Amino acid sequence: MHDIRAVRQDPEGFDAALARRGEGPVSAELLALDEARRGAIQGAEAALADRNAASKEVGKAKAAGDEEGFERLRALVAAKKDEIATLEVEARTADEALAARLLELPNLPDPRVPDGGSEEDNVELRRWGAPRDILAAREHHEIPAVVSGENGPGMDFETAARMSGSRFVLLRGAVARVHRALAQFMLDVQTGENGLEETMTPVLVNDAAMLGTGQLPKFAEDSYRTEEGKWLIPTSEVTLTNTVAGDVLAEADLPRRLCAHTLCFRSEAGSAGRDTAGMLRQHQFEKVEMVSITHPDASRGELDRMTGCAEGILERLGLPYRTVVLCTGDMGFGARRTHDIEVWLPGQDAYREISSCSDMGDFQARRMNARFKPAAGGKPAFVHTLNGSGLAVGRCLIAVLENGQEADGSVTLPEALLPWLGGKGRITADGVLE
Structure with a gap:
């Protein structure tokens, strides 16, 4: 969510930043709503002052026997009361319209994010690992071991x-x-080696939680809602980030780094016909999610740290990947900068996204009123929030199977995974773990 004061200070700059994301100019509309809201508030305050002044004179006129003056002042008090009520309704209506419009607008991109209209314009940052030369590589759902x-x-x-x-x-x-x-x-590495706090969260949340992280109101159709009005989380970004909703943290408590392994649910409303084969795009899946709550000055460095935590999982598993910075046209609604990590899938002969790490700035914090108290004193300020997959479990499974496939139909599993598999490192062609 945006600060209307920033729009007032630099409307042209605000429109220019949104234009990089393909949004038309909106500052004039926002400022008109803001002016209507402020005008109604000021009018109500002036009318209240007039009413209070007239109320004091009513008693004096009555005591002096000035019936004409008494009736005139009493009528003025009644009229001002009605005027105040009308202006309060106008102020509330304008305020609600302004808030609703601000909630619909995406985050402003970091100035260093590349411009572009689609994933074709994303910029590669680095690659790791060399893909194996697999003759006639199969997709995961075609491998005999599977x-x-x-x-x-x-x-x-x-x-x-x-x-x-x-x-x-x-x-x-x-x-x-x-x-x-x-x-x-993933959980053991992220908690034991990377210092994230393991958290078990609900998978059902209310409207406020979804609003706070930006899923509502714009993306309601992409999620599942129960008959009782709760939402199935699309990712534990929602629950982990909302752990600080409404809080004022001590600066010394930052950064706060959390992770959770949860079920996730997405209706995939806008993806009809995409990735229908296999389990690459599912309505129900699992992720180990990472969330950081940071000081504003630290969020850019925290994004690099979070990206490294996700990359490290792939490196430990020996899975080739590349990391890209998303262009303005490919970033998510709430992000100001995003690093996508794409793992190599030999069955598709392509790199596919397995983690998306995003710096949201104070965009989510404003929506959920999450702040910190500066150690040096002064007013509380909004924290910055970040989130990223560490990793998507199902997509990681796909990558392990496809990269480990052998000519005889078996799958060789990553050595790093053996301690979690009782020392077994292979799935035979007939589906037995040995």
Whole structure:
């Protein structure tokens, strides 16, 4: 959410920054609503002063026997009361309209973010690892180790579809075990080595929580809502960031670094026809999410740190990746700078996103009123918030299977994962972990 004072101070700069994200000029509209709101408030205050002054004179006129003056003043007090009520309604209406409009606008991009209209304009920052030369590489859902198994395929889309519809999967046997091991491995690294605090959060939240992180009102159709009015979280970014909603933290308590492994739910309303094969794009999935609450001066460095935490997981697993900075046209609604990490998938012969780490600045903090008290004194200021996947568990499973596939249909698993698999490092072509 934006500060209307910043729009007042530099309307042209505000419009220019939004234009980089493909948004038309809005400052005139915002300032008109702001002027209407402030004008109504000032008018109500003036009318209140007039009413109070007239009220004091009413008693004097009555005591002096001035019936004409008494009636005139009493009528003036009544008229001012009605005027105040009308102006208060006008102020409230303008304030609500201004707040609603501000909530619809995306964050302003960092000046150093590259301009562009789509993912084609993203800028690569670095690459790590060399993709294996795999002859006739299969996609994850075609590998024999995945489609075979004593009790059925390791990834069973048909059974899941009978229960839940498309874009759900049932994992079995060795594949399910590797999926669980990946989540445990990620959590242990992020907490034990990277200093994040493990957190178990709800997966159902109210409107205020979704509003605070920017999912509402603009992206309601992308999430699932229960009949009771709760929302299934699209990511634990929502719950982790909202742990500081309404708080005034001590500056000494910053940064606050959190992580959680949760189920996530997305309706994928805008992705019809995309990635329908396999489990790359699902309605229900799991992520280990990272969230940082920082001092404003530290958020840019924190973004690099968070990106490194996600990259480190892939490096430990031996999975080639590249990291890109998103252009203005490809960034998420609430981000001012985003680093996407794309893992190599030999079955697709392409790099695909596995983590998105974003610096939101004070955009979310303003929506949820999350502040800190400066150690040197002064008024509380808004914190900065960041979030990123550390990593998406299902997509990491896909990468492990595709990069570890062998010519005989088996899968060699990353050595770093063995402690979480009881020392077993291979899924045989018939789906057995050994």
